[in-house]
Amino acid sequence: MNEMSRISRRIFLLLSLLTAGFAYAQLSVEITGAGANRIPVTIADFPGDPTASRVITSTVRADLERSGLFKLVDNDGLAFDENAAINYADWKGRGADALAAGSIGRSADGRMEARFRLYDTQKAVSLGGAAYVTSNTQLRAAGHRIADFIYEKLTGEKGVFSTRIAYVVKARGHFLLQIADSDGQNAATALTSTEPIISPVWSPDGGRLAYVSFEKKKPVVYVHSLASGQRHIVANFKGSNSAPGWSPDGRKLAVVLSKDGFSQLYSVNADGSGLQRITQSSGIDTEPRYSADGGTIYFTSDRGGSPQIYQIGANGGEVKRVTFEGSYNVSPRPSPDGKNLAFISRREGRFQLAVMDLASRQVQILSDSNKDESPSFAPNGRMILIATEVGGRGVLSAVSSDGRIKQRLSVAAGDVREPAWGPFYQ
């Protein structure tokens, strides 16, 4: 990234209502870097309830700006609703290629209704609009939905502002498995433990997390339903149980068990039944991830003498080696479209995020840090979330898959690690 063009700004999204005791577990977001051609867009203030309007429009603006793909053009405090006549030439003159206007009203049942419309000032046309009914406490969610709509209309790909992320915070001797909105807000703790929690992964429907907990003094794989808090053991065999990866249909998990000796890949139904062995080697096989089509599994193995990434059929069979450069390539994560593979590569003692174009086998290093771990693609494939270290403290970092845009998410006191980006809002 060009140092001169680097944009560095801090957005402290901490709301004043947060108490000091809570703030340490709240993620704050810092953005460095931006896309080359940012789309200039104006978000007008929405007439209606002024507090609700402020929450929604500031959420939309912060989302678009954080993505690195948009440049916000000041609305000069102007407010107009989705039915107002638009002076396209005026907004074009101000430098805005697109403009969103809207209003806050009340739905028939007394809840808030946010309506908006998006305009293309160049072509002088409406690009469509929507209305989201929401409770007062979910105003930010409505803002994320509007930002997703604008993002999709203007970039042609689905937005991820309404998605959630999972991660583990280690603080004061405790491990907290937390869920937050993709902007780090609304953090909630799904599980608290005095023993480590690692490797959370979202079910494809976004309702459950699989993870590894050491609460039984050894690694055991659990599946946890977030809404109910109910959880059950998927794999607790003799030895270690770890590295869950969901099949794309959400019915099965690939897991790593050492019950027959060394770490090997198995598949198991999400309820813990139907265990089947996938790999047969005398070394380490771990970190299984199904391809987007469910047909193959990428995994890490030391069968060639050093840890490298391989590929095998979802039910076993022939094994193909995927990485060849260097002596340590681990943590494979196929992109949602199946075209790329993110992984962690050790280069001259530094652990860095790398992405391989699976068709050409070209590898690009995307980070300039040296302790990257646990990559996780956003569901639209645009960004990759990783755990890394800054000043000896664990933080999360999001990097665009072309390496240009970077965001950092950290908590005030404590280590953040093991990020997992959830699926699209459903």
Added chain:
Amino acid sequence: MKKLLIPALLSAILAACSTTPLPEDNKGAPVESRSTGTGVAPVTADGLDASGLPRELTDPKSKLSQRSIYFDLDKYEVKDEYKDLVAAHAKYLVANRGFKVLLQGNTDERGSREYNLSLGQKRAEAVKRSLVLLGVKEDQIESVSLGEEKPKNPGHDEAAWSENRRADILYKAADGRGEF
């Protein structure tokens, strides 16, 4: 109001987790400390220590009190310098078939957590194989891995890392008392 409950709950959880340090120097009357100041070491007639294990497993003068085997970077072979120690534990377990051991493999903090979990497993498994070759029964042993998650030394230098590349032997007696 539902949203406000989450921070409130979290604050409550965190408050419950925090510890209040005790004043180190009470300027008033001397306070008797019952936890350390009795001057009496507890001894039981059956030769067991507080964990319920025989003294020969826990007495620092006994070789069997040494429970850690250290490994080189990215390696899981039991080095020659630990062969005598492993043999001593094997001999004890052969003579005491009711006893079980939990072998916990550990790694340093560098690299993938899941790969390290598997590497720690291989270290525990290497110790297990040595014990089995020396006559210990498979059902006396469980080998598991803690990976990089439970570092004995929390530092970030080679001294810390070499201390954390380790397999530990934990004992449990036939009556279920012990270290795991």
